[in-house]
């Protein structure tokens with residue numbers, strides 16, 4: 092009996108301890124430890140992937156670096172935790188990471204029941220299918236009876252089930268936890284189809300033995316708004332992550348970038364840019380940060396368009412056109428809330 096009580100007490104303490112580390116005042120915790128701990132993927136080219144020297148880079152990684160630039164004035168003050176799709180939410184809930192920036196789709200259940208807040212959308216996407224060219228398949232509607240390789244713990248798994256059920260098609264899911272296992276299984280012919288976000292298909296196809304030997308089918312079967320995530324219960328940290336993303340987006344909209352940020356800071360008379368770069372309005376104070384929070388982001392990390400072009404855009408191996416991710420006044424739906 093005594094033993095049971097001790098075990099129960101330890102369990103309660105354990106939970107409280109966990110809640111403590113995952114509770115409010117994330118900004119204070121981050122400042123104390125001297126870095127932002129950012130949850131990323133285990134290696135998704137263009138989004139979060141270690142370069143040849145082992146440094147993490149990509150569109151999702153730049154969001155982590157932006158938060159570090161906003162908080163510390165130093166984009167390098169960030170550490171990365173590579174997480175599988177299945178591990179990612181527990182890592183955030185338990186306080187192991189301060190922010191999750193890992194091609195994660197914003198859904199109602201994740202936003203509520205999982206105790207999380209999505210701080211915006213850094214890539215509007217949708218789910219697609221890839222097959223070997225020599226199969227001669229032209230449409231997803233022809234996939235009846237196919238075996239489909241997929242990652243566990245993803246929206247991908249659920250959308251796939253919806254799609255086949257809605258179209259009254261049989262299929263055989265072949266599931267793995269690690270993304271590289273999914274890719275390897277597909278590449279070795281263990282399944283006919285590989286399904287994930289279209290951006291993921293563009294990224295993972297680079298790992299196939301013969302990337303050109305595969306086609307992405309025309310159907311987009313879901314909405315996948317991908318964005319950074321924080322825990323419920325810390326509005327200030329939520330605001331910091333949210334406005335770090337908006338800073339990247341709104342500076343692009345107003346033509347501020349890493350190369351002209353100093354010149355703009357010294358010479359611009361545009362009131363919007365003056366607020367973005369901290370010469371007017373003291374926006375940083377409202378976030379609990381210094382006046383240069385957004386200047387540091389754009390100077391050290393770049394605006395959204397710079398990051399997009401560098402890592403996933405048409406001139407990169409992923410070759411993704413801006414599409415939905417163009418600015419709202421350039422035919423897309425990326426729309427930063429005003430920094431004012």
Ligand SMILES: N[C@@H](CCC(=O)N[C@@H](CS)C(=O)NCC(=O)O)C(=O)O
Nearest residue numbers: 132133134176195196245246270291
């Ligand atoms: N956006 C979907 C899928 C995310 C996902 O984890 N996709 C896999 C396949 S592209 C992945 O990112 N793997 C990379 C990794 O785990 O390193 C979700 O949020 O559930």
